[in-house]
Amino acid sequence: MTEIRLVGTAHVSQKSVEEVRSAIEEFQPDIVGVELDRGRFISLTQETAEPSVAEILKGGNFGQLLVQWVLTYIQQRIGAETGVKPGAEMIAAIEEAEAHQKPVALIDRDIRITLARFWGKMGIWEKIKLVGALIYSLVSVEGEKIDVDEFTDQDVVSAAMEEFRKFSPRGAQALIDERDAYLAHQVLMLTGRYERVLVVVGAGHIQGVQRYLDAPEMLPPLPTLTAGVKSLPWAKIIGAAVTLLFLLLIAAIAFSGVGIDVLLTALLYWIVINGVLSAVFALAAGGHPLSAATAFAVSWLTSLNPLLAAGWFAAIVEAKIRKPAIGDFRQIIAAETFSEMRRIPLFRVVLVAALTNVGSTLGTITYFLFIFPILGVDPMVVITDGFSNMLQMILGLF
Known part of the structure; x- marks a missing residue:
């Protein structure tokens, strides 16, 4: 029987980096699953080709692109305050796994699919509120002291997730619930081949992924988590x-x-x-x-x-x-x-x-x-x- 251990992290926390390294050292897994897709893995570990201006203009999703950039900026600013590069705990997991000569599995959904479903599922009012919140965040993140390590505490995380659901129910479904299910699918695929699986995911996914691992029959079919959002134009x-x-x-x-x-x-x-x-x-x-x-x-x-x-x-x-x-x-x-x-x-x-x-x-x-x-x-x-x-x-x- 496969033993699975989930490690919940904050993406800009030195404490999370240390916890990931310690968990791999102590648990000695046969494989390490990380909350990354191939695109984000490449962007974290090597130089990548940038999209051309023509490609960006042809895409036409200017609002969605701005939201993505602003979210990245806010995460970068928090990382600068804590002295930790966003995604450092995932890099630590990859480096530690390689040091122990263990394989790494990229278990997250393609970020392009996630963003498309996130944007596509939100209603007009949810999008307006999101833009307003992002504008506010651009101002408030400057100079504000943030205790990032709080966001690995499950009570704090649960409260934050509930607030986000109130703010954007359909957005939360695409960004959190669907990815919980996708991550659980990927973890279960590893259980048939490895005896000890360590999974490094954001703390906000711990409860959802564990719930599906405890009751796999509740998982939605995998194709429904990657299909395009069907909605009226x-x-x-x-x-x-x-x-x-x-x-x-x-x-x-x-x-x-x-x-x-x-x-x-x-x-x-x-x-x-x-x-x-x-x-x-x-x-x-x-x-x-x-x-x-x-x-x-x-x-x-x-x-x-x-x-x-x-x-x-x-x-x-x-x-x-x-x-x-x-x-x-x-x-x-x-x-x-x-x-x-x-x-x-x-x-x-x-x-x-x-x-x-x-x-x-x-x-x-x-x-x-x-x-x-x-x-x-x-x-x-x-x-x-x-x-x-x-x-x-x-x-x-x-």
């Missing part, structure tokens, strides 16, 4: 709805009899409101005036096309001007302050893309909220008369 649906709503609004104004000047004003304000807010947010991201001008020029059109985004065009112009270089990606990960991060050309390009899209979205919402007060007409009269006149015209054709 809300961005495209909302984009199509905006396009339809705008066209119906313009048609109602055109057929209501309020005059061509009101119709032209409505069209003009669609361009101005979308353009101004997109440009303002591009500039707020530190974008070049030409990038802001591009955002202004295209946002009225991209807001009507669910397949396009103003941020893409602004980012292309920003990339031409800032000229991100090989090495920017690594500099972002290693940045010691958020101000330093913002000065890196690649980060600036992605930030401009993300915030321009936010500005364009707010422009569309603002337009529909305030267009009738701006025009000085009664919306019920315009809509009722407009559609009534359209219906009469259509009936007249037959």
Whole structure:
């Protein structure tokens, strides 16, 4: 029968590094499983090729990419405060296993799958709260004394996990519960080949993994933990709805009899409101005036096309001007302050893309909220008369 020992760690704790080394020395496992996937293992142990700017722009997941970078930055800052590099306990486990000539198993789910499922499962409100929390963390992490070793205490960990579940239930499911199950699957695969298995995972996974090891029949099928998130393409649906709503609004104004000047004003304000807010947010991201001008020029059109985004065009112009270089990606990960991060050309390009899209979205919402007060007409009269006149015209054709 295989003997399994779980070691819970904090990812930026010297105490965890020492505990991992001691556990391997004392337990003498036949294999050491570590909470890493191949990509993170390579990034921790050797130089890796960076994605090109073209690949990043083509991916288009600017918000998700920013969240990933900010989370990495926060972890780096905590690591700097404690003097321990993030992932040091995993490196210690690998080095200690190699010193004892024992194999190492990478038992975590691919980080790209985890992030995609994490982002895909969260609702819009959860994403907004997450961004707000990250912005707050960027400020509060500076100079704040954190006792990282507390996060290997199971009571503290359990309380933190419960708070995260309240904050983002679906995010917690992808980031914690699914990975508990995936890690347990991988550990159970090792039990048939080795008598003594030592597993090094974050303290937040200890209870979940142990629960599945005690009752393997409760494990969800492995393929369900790695498949893409199946959900309605809300961005495209909302984009199509905006396009339809705008066209119906313009048609109602055109057929209501309020005059061509009101119709032209409505069209003009669609361009101005979308353009101004997109440009303002591009500039707020530190974008070049030409990038802001591009955002202004295209946002009225991209807001009507669910397949396009103003941020893409602004980012292309920003990339031409800032000229991100090989090495920017690594500099972002290693940045010691958020101000330093913002000065890196690649980060600036992605930030401009993300915030321009936010500005364009707010422009569309603002337009529909305030267009009738701006025009000085009664919306019920315009809509009722407009559609009534359209219906009469259509009936007249037959």
